[in-house]
Amino acid sequence: AAESGGAVNFVAMVDNLQGDSGRGYYLEMLLGTPPQKLNILVDTGSSNFAVAGAPNADVASYFDTKKSSTYWSLGTEVTVKYTQGSWTGTLGTDVITMPKGINGTYTINIATIFQSDNFFLKGVKWHGILGLAYSVLAKPSSSVETFFDSLVSQAKIPNIFSLQMCGAGLPVSGSGTSGGSLILGGIEPSLYEGEVWYTPIKEEWYYQVEILKLEVAGQNLNLDCREYNKEKAIVDSGTTLLRLPEKVFSAVVDAIVRTSLIQEFSPGFWIGAQLACWGIMEEPWAMFPKISIYLRDENSSSSFRITILPQLYIQPVLETDQNLKCYRFGISSSTNALVLGATVMEGFYVIFDRAQKKVGFALSPCAEVGGFPVSEIEGPFTTADVASNCVSTISFHEPILWIVSYALMSFCGLVLLFLIILLLLPPRFRHHYTENDIVNDESSLVRHRWK
């Protein structure tokens, strides 16, 4: 086992996750005093630690703060909105321990959720969320220390964690028995094979990376590389699918249709409205192509590629007819990001090296279906055919807010300009003519002549 300074036992953390790509992977935690056992979803796409704090129809249990002698309410209300769903809770602090994590008890910020909308999905087996992204995304402000920052400072572990999700080829949203590992504080060598390839974190908010190129069946999509990073390209365990910007999604679907052996595939399948079902003895994967994603290497003049086989993006679902086995398309379109979600992450051991501001990918031994690997990683490749920077230097994190604020600023500027012009105009230009302005004996002209 890899040890960090002899203090952290990574082997104890192997297989500490349960779940699946459809409903997420969760870690067991003990909260408060006496400890209350809760399952916590691992999400690298947000930064708050929050748990159900009140009974909810979709959640089997919740954190009862009244029963914890160590809970301390900060009295601040916080709302967090996700791509899907939102919650409102109260900020507080309490102690936690992780039966299959870092040994010890740590005091951390906890939001107890008292109201939520489409956040706890029916049938999920988790009761809270562990946001592992950077504090800049924490709500209500970045001054709320994140779970992992608290752990690093209190447990004195290295500022790095790694994630292996083992749901490849298993039904999405199934029984929740797939496993995985969240290694806090380092890298566990038994969880990967071959070399680790690192890509720089472009900006520390989400785990934002730079994607240079996409290939379907070895054919370059030939899009401007900025299309792949439109707004952001992130690594997010809290998203099930591989989400692609609309233009990229269309190009990928076109390429799959072109290269797959199935022609005139119903559009409903690609948008997720339909499942494709084959006879129980048939497997569809041989009909679909590989998809490769090129990421910028640490050495910026080279790149490496991660490849997912159809076993990862043509995903079996549980809804099987007697004689049919059904699959869904594990890629969707997005208006605001390219997201390397569970569809991709299940193929790799992913290392979030915050200390050195980089994300690593290595082959995961559990990414296999029927004894054959379903992911590949290769490099280095030259970046001579790609722009030197595929990520916009001006980052518009909230584009709609930016547009609204610019519009308001322009409007205020125009009003101000108009008022200044009015002020500068000589008084005679500002005179309003009325019926009383008719030249008569009372008029100023006559009055002046009389003078």
Added chain:
Amino acid sequence: VASGRCGARFVFPLRVSPAVAPNGSLVPTPVLLKPAGRAGASQEAGSLAL
């Protein structure tokens, strides 16, 4: 064939033509079904997007 196999709940017109694999054999054509319990027919249904 689709309706016979799946019952009325899942009847959808099929627009899939048989294709030929490199070895010359016919590629099996899929039956397309609507996922049960997904009224919104959205890709995100049944998925996390946090």
